[in-house]
Amino acid sequence: MDDSRILELYWAREQSAIAETEAKYGKYLNRIAFNILYSDEDAEECVNDTYVRAWDAMPPCRPDRLSAFLGKITRNIALDRYEAHRAEKRSGNTELALDELGECIPDTAVGELSDEIALRDAINGFLRSLPARTRIIFLRRYFYVCSISDIAQSLGMSESNVKVTLLRTRKRLKEYLEKEGIII
């Protein structure tokens, strides 16, 4: 079913909206959640929570890209759940991704913390400046929390190539955020 039709179902408060969403995006959302939580059970719960949040959000929300909208909800829920169970369950992938991202935090320590809008604009500006392939690698790693080997395989690259690309991109992100005066 088209995204526009699914959106209409949400806005008409039709229960079938969730079923249609699951049919179309269930696997996609499950993969996002699993990449972060590394647990089928947790991932499934996370996806179910996503449907509930989507039902609550629409209306009034009418996203342009339903997949990205749902993916972001799933990711946020999964990250929250990961944080809550961090002590008990440590999925190596997510922890690694977080550590790697830590390298991107600007050294600027003085000044007020940047607000969410400034941070969003800076990240989007940075992504816009990247070549498409580098951008895909970066987001697969830090948005979808995919493993290096998965990324390498799906893109037909060697793992070392992916690693080097990510290393350089992180370095560039740090420089970019510093230049933009972002304080985290």
Place this chain on the structure above:
Amino acid sequence: MKKRKLMDSLSLVDDVYISEADPSVSVKQVKRKRNLRVWLAIAACFCCAVIGFNLWLFIPLKHTPPSVSQYSGSEYYGIIVKLNELTYRKPSYKNNYERYFSGIFKGAKAEDMAMTMDTVPEMGTAATGSMALYARDGSETYEEVTDNQVAGVIEGDIFKRSSEYIYYLNGNTLEVYSINKEDSALVGSLAITGADDMRYTYSEATMYLSEDCNTVTLMYSYYTKDNKACIAFESIDVSDPAAMTLKSRVRVSGTYLSSRFTGGDFIVLTQFHVNYNPDFSDESTFVPQIDKGDGYESIPVGNIISPEKLDSARYTVVCKMDGDTLELYDTSAFLSYSENVYVSTDNVYVTRTYSESKTEGELTVNTKMTEISRMPYVDEAFGDVSSVTVEGYIKDQYSMDEYNGYLRVVTTTDVWSDKKDNGYGREEMLLISRSGDTNADLYIIDFVSCEIRSQVKSFAPKGEVVQSVRFDGDTAYVCTSVELTDPVFFFDLSDLDNITVKDTGTIDGFSTSLVNMGDGFLLGIGIGSDRNTLKIEVYEETEDGVASVCKYEVKDAGYSTDYKSYYIDRENGLVGLGMTLYGKPKPGNKGMDSRYVLVHFDGYRLRELLDVPLGGDDYRKRGVYIDGYMYMLGSEGLLVEQVG
């Protein structure tokens, strides 16, 4: 905490990037999708191009005149509307396929061939005189050598003279010769190099010599570097023939037609043709323009006389200029008028010939008509134009003459019937038969009341056309012909209520020019018993008709029909003209023997005085008799012969 914040911030990334990086879609798939889109776009473009190309090829070309409403704000809008109808030429092809590709299979179309323009080689640069100085001593006087139609109205020619020098336009070079019997010599020359924008001259120049013999005025047509037709009027200082210099220049768009010098001013007549499908956003393509030295300006619309219905997209432009400075006093343009013009001492007459049609049963009867318009020019500005229409068409300027306030005109009448049919569903009517008759009329026109005062209708035998006309006081001489026989008519116009006519009856040949030799004698120059015989014949009025007095004939000879190429000396009874004898080809002359002949009329007979070789075209040969010597000019320069 900071790591988490940064991690969370990635949830704020634009949806486009999130979708782009979706792990469930491989990059190859993305690429494939992108490639598919590119190929689809290319295919769509190709299809559009093919469809567009086919539409361009096969959509029928427009066959109606384009709209000119966008020029409604122009002062020339009325003229634009008329010219648009007249100059529009519908495409000769149904569509672009036929236009561009039919030739590949069928060969080039005849229309294409016909539209190819002839090219004329570019002329060379100037060569100036390099002789010793020939300054004037003040005793030099102007001598008239052109046999002007109207006394006091001087006509331009390639040949003029003073008491000391002969001026001759040899092609595009002005040559000046001293008059000194056998010792006559070239004393200076000046090549016509033209205006800065000139590409090449395409017509022969004509010239005038001022009364003080210090100035020669040249008039010639040329093509500009951007292929526009122009006429240059140049004033040349010839006070020192060895060092002639340009004094002033005026330019008019169009082509040179005729000119006169009268009362110290020039009356210049030019033509301006409007091409097919002109660009009406550019005035220079459809309005005659004049350059007084500071760029071309269109003739004001108020000075353009235009009939209700146009028959030709051609202007006859009449300019009045100061004879010395070439300052332009006034200009008038007659749209759709023909090239026959006549200038009297007071008026300019221009003509417009057209066909009048009426339907009689299944026949269309057509009659040739001529509208004659008179424009007074005595003051600096031209006067009001008045017009009268007569039946028939006019052969040349000699068919018109102003005398005692009346314009006298001889026309060839032409009435014919067409039978047309479109029985096969043709788009255009097909002419299936045509029949008609010609004859000649004489009209006496009063332009004050714009009425015909007197007329003699159909005075010639049926089927004849007017070959030559001369008016002399109360007498009109007319030669008509059909094939190779001609009567010569003498009209007595002394009583306009009772015009009488006498004629020679049918005689061999016909005269292409009639010249009054004085003492009641009329000289006819023309064709004899066969088309290859030159005939010079003298006629005289008798009690019961017109009789031939004597004639001089040369077999197998060609001659010029340009009246200006004849030397007429009434005082000495001399007639001179160039001729070419045709015989068997000989080494070096291809069978043509170019000559100049001088004959003498003593009241009884014509006697040959000179027959000498003189190179050049017959219409460009000139001669003058001075103190026992004949000075003859041709392409090789001056030839002087003593006349016994």
